[in-house]
Amino acid sequence: MAEIQLRNVGKRWGSFVGVDNFDLTIADKEFLVLLGPSGCGKTTTMRMIAGLEDVTEGEILIGGKVVNELEPKDRDVSMVFQSYALYPNMNVYENIRFPLRVRGIDQSTHDEKVRRASAMVELDDFLHRKPAELSGGQRQRVALARAIVREPNVFLMDEPLSNLDAKLRVSTRAQIKNLSHELAVTTIYVTHDQIEAMTLADRVVVMKGGVVQQVGSPTDIYDKPANAFVASFIGSPAMNLMDGAMSGGTFTAPNVKITGLNAPDGPLTLGYRAEDASLASDGNGQINAPIYTLELLGDATMISVRVGDALVSVKADKTYRAEIGDMVSISVPNEICHLFNANDGARIGE
Template sequence: MAEVQLRHIDKRWGDFIGVKDFDLTIPDKEFLVLLGPSGCGKTTTMRMIAGLEEATSGEILIDGKVVNDLEPKDRDVAMVFQSYALYPNMSVYENIRFPLKVRNIDPATHDEKVMRAAEMVELTNFLHRRPADLSGGQRQRVALARAIVREPNVFLMDEPLSNLDAKLRVSTRAQIKNLSHELQITTIYVTHDQIEAMTLADRVVVMSAGNVQQVGTPTEIYNYPANTFVASFIGSPAMNLMKGTIEGGVFTAENVTITGLDKRLSGNITLGFRAEDAVVTDGSEAASGINAKVFSIELLGDATMITVKVNDELVAIKADKEYVTDIGQPFSATISAGICHLFDAETGERLSQPESA
């Protein structure tokens, strides 16, 4: 059992608030991702769990025990850093083995534990090499193996893929996903990459400016963002957000008219929809949707991304890969009420669900 509880955690440096009232229980074996832009407080939160930063107020519990006053080495957590932090003069084998030596684990068990960890991350053929002789992805796998060999209660991973190129990020992400399934150890993972969060997490905590914006499964956060910040941060491309007015169930903005929305709402509003949810028309104008000129075209391989302008903001819509047009040509797409997300124009908070058209 390795449940982690964060009870109203604050972190301040003078007047600056790094993390504000972080209150969450992370069940045993859950893979939790802390997601947000640089400076949002996600790494600070992880460092407080690890004991590398002291919480200004609140309690941190691991396995039911308050650990605020415990040294990092006494919290039974293993941390994987962005920078790998490998010993250059040691072989891969000795790098993986090092935590066992430091913790005075019976030397008779070292070889078995190291080989098991190396096998899990597919490094058995590289144990004799030094870190300088490895690729970035291999070095990160050494760091993972070094964490695995400790058999901790909790894994902490601080942006472990950010130094890798795009192809290596994909393969190493799959490695981490498989390890999580195999090891069944509570894992807290920090990233600014929403694709990593969506593909790895059981639950995601979206953070901004030290505050938790939303906690939920990847599906919940993608389908029901709590506010415009979450909507604009999750998704590739991010959710389209258009400012306009709503009256009698009809939303209007430049080049946009959408009908069938919540008739209880009136006044200024922000409407959002996903690029893949709009339907490109066959040349006729959309009765409920966007009618504008093409601003740009991007061929993605599996689709064509069409961008138009609404109120001087760029709005992206996915079309079939066979779709052909040119910049400046008329473009129309139907946006049904059922795919729309409605947000308060001032606060950005999510409003009621739209009524059926």
């Protein structure tokens, strides 16, 4: 069993706080994604679990055992790096085999283990090649196979797809998703890409400035972001956020008036998702403004308008045609509105 517990874990360098009071239990066989912008503490958290960074405060337990003082090699974790970290002088077969040799695994089992791991990531035809003869996607699959061959209790993956082009990212992401299902090993995955987080995770931890902002399933975080930061980070496009004021149940901002809302009077941030809103053909929508830009996405047309300093958007049918500067009316029903405190960004209401 590879349940991982982080008990009030922190990392500091002098007065700088890298990770602050991280407290979470990761279930056995769970696929957990640490998500956030650069510098938020997600990679530092993973490196502390791996033993590559010392913990300043708190405890890390793997399988019920405190591992703070254990060397990385004694924690039974396998890490996949963004940079692949392959040995250029070895062919693919020997790169995959390397962890078995280092750990003194019975040599009679090496061939079977290597070929099983290579088959899982579809590398059987490349075992004789050197890393320099491989594409970026193939090199990343070698790194995955090298992690798999060890049969660890925990997989740690640090932005493994960030060096790949868009098409390869999609196919390799699908491969990782299938592998996690097939191997059923506790996995912690670091990324700044919210699409990776939404598609791969059982649970997502959203981080900012070393502090956990929200923990939940992708659906929970998408449907009920805990604060304006999470709302702005999750979704493609991200949630539209408008700064305005609430008075007597009516929210107003430049070009915006939404009535019948339940929130205290005063400054407020209101959010909605582009796919939840629609164009009001009768002109009686809650947002009325000239078109700032149109983007044809293939399956839809994204229309953006300016509200104060913000650009907010709505998804229209792919056949929709208009010109920049044309007036549009956007329907934003009450039930799709998310309300956030203007000062600290905390969610208001359910």
